[in-house]
């Protein structure tokens with residue numbers, strides 16, 4: 001029997017509103033071809049427009065509205081000219097990640113044929129790794145405060161919080177992922193030489209978890225030199241595991257090294273499946289190009305494919321989700337190779353044209 | 365009358381011991397040619413060997429020993445196989461930066477002729493900017509602790525500390541530097557959308573200081589996308605100002621984008637000149653290549669040139685220091701163009717050969 005998947009669609013702000021429809025178009029094409037039952041419910045909130053009207057980013061019962069969903073398909077949120085980022089993001093995306101315990105932020109970094117690489121001499125196949133980012137704690141907190149505000153003596157404390165619970169599970173996920181891959185290598189991002197309490201502790205947890213994965217090799221790299229190696233030796237990486245902040249940095253830098261962050265997808269995963277997982281492009285709402293119809297929809301579309309692959313792997317899975325994932329990825333690869341292309345890839349196509357081209361190939 | 369400059373020479377660990385002599389060789393050549401009085405005193409501490417023998421990284425009276433110096437010329441410190449980094453570094457380099465109030469870490473990023481650029485299509489002249497890093501506070505602290513140690517409930521707090529005093533002065537330095545340059549542009553690294561207390565506050569201080577520099581243009585960029593732009597649009601930057609951690613990251617990534625961190629120098633400046641400033645390569649002690657005589661000495665040599673330029677600008681300056689700086693930079697540029705080159709630049713020359721070649725050109 002065909003399983004029905006209930007999916008929340010949230011466009012958010014800026015180019016989120018332009019790329020989400022293309023993602024939905026491609027998912028609809030895949031559903032039709034592979035006989036999937038994807039049922040989308042649209043939510044107008046988690047956007048700055050909603051905030052302006054309601055004084056909050058999401059309605060009080062947001063959790064009830066989303067809890068029954070199998071997944072959340074999310075565009076982008078934030079419009080700093082209207083609402084400060086730390087309000088819009090803490091009131092929506094960061095809240096969703098945390099309250100739905102989406103503790104893994106999974107971000108593939110891959111160089112495709114047809115995408116001009118900013119790194120000299122790198123070919124498709126050279127760059128193909130995952131950033132596994134802790135997604136619920138660490139450096140992203142609103143703990144701390146200001147002492148002697150508005151005086152010369154003003155001073156600010158910002159606290160980071162790392163738990164063994166939160167750290168071990170992301171390390172476990174990363175080691176498990178590496179163990180299932182061919183190279184079986186984990187790079188642990190750290191900064192134990194400068195950040196004197198949390199990072200040496202983090203290194204210790206990495207050693208402890210590593211003990212359970214004897215087939216996996218590991219190296220620890222300080223975040224400063226690690227960013228340098230993303231540029232100088234991107235072929236060295238397999239699975240890179242990092243704290244919330246370091247993972248954030250590496251998962252923008254990695255895609256930049258493969259040509260454009262307009263391609264990079266992400267899954268905010270609750271692997272326990274107690275809560276819906278959230279799939280979104282790594283790029284943000286991009287106010288500078290919003291409203292022009294020129295944003296690259298591929299990150300959104302690839303995020304949709306990741307969503308299908310996550311659904312395909314669940315309990316009571318539908319294998320056709322996996323086939324649909326593969327068809328979307330093949331269509332993305334073909335379009336990257338042959339066009340049409342948006343401006344970030346040197347083309348002149350619109351968001352809709354690229355979405356149409358991928359949907360047509362998925363339809364077959 | 366010729367001013368005599370007293371300079372502390374500290375080799376430290378690993379390749380620090382190999383590159384420092386080359387730096388000294390070049391400075392001696394410059395001193396001879398331009399009639400400078402540079403008086404070097406060597407200190408065997410701030411090294412892991414010293415720690416092994418004495419149980420501390422520096423002797424109790426280190427401050428008295430160094431206080432009369434005009435500058436400190438520093439190799440690299442750290443040998444994790446012997447001493448954990450957070451002990452060796454907090455006991456030496458980070459202590460020097462802090463106790464001598466070297467609140468500016470100035471790090472030029474420049475693409476040279478003859479250096480293969482890892483970014484496709486970039487030419488010398490395209491990349492030429494400064495990273496100005498806060499160097500005494502911020503994310504680098506040993507404040508915080510572990511709760512419920514060695515249990516399942518274990519949890520770690522790490523505190524960052526930002527003062528108005530410390531933040532304003534680094535912003536002022538960066539705006540002043542930009543104001544004296546042609547493009548007059550400052551990029552402020554931030555992460556106000558995720559790090560909810562310190563970073564929005566940091567943005568506010570940047571606005572406040574900007575008000576005093578009407579001719580300087582500014583943009584604020586989140587650290588994640590900023591690292592991406594270092595790769596995608598490195599020609600856009602002029603002066604980048606950042607917190608301790610973000611500056612650390614950007615000043616490894618920037619040099620990587622220009623080909624090798626084997627070239628990148630830095631000045632840890634106390635602009636008030638109450639304490640000696642410290643000049644060191646950005647690269648570390650590099651245990652993987654230490655002892656082989658193949659390290660690139662240019663970062664050390666360039667750091668020496670920065671030291672002369674800092675001394676030349678002081679009160680009671682000696683203009684010949686400025687001339688010596690220019691001669692060293694010209695020699696570095698010539699050797700980068702024509703060789704010899706160390707392995708990181710695709711050559712086979714030794715550390716000593718490159719040092720000799722630069723010293724010979726400085727001698728004229």
Ligand SMILES: CC(C)[C@H](C(=O)O)[C@@H](O)C(=O)O
Pocket residue numbers: 193194224442453458612646648
């Ligand atoms: C060695 C380490 C503590 C140091 C730092 O992070 O400041 C180094 O990376 C640097 O950039 O000078």
Ligand SMILES: CC(C)[C@H](C(=O)O)[C@@H](O)C(=O)O
Pocket residue numbers: 089094248282284557558588
């Ligand atoms: C928008 C911002 C809060 C977010 C983050 O830093 O997590 C974004 O950069 C991302 O990577 O998803």
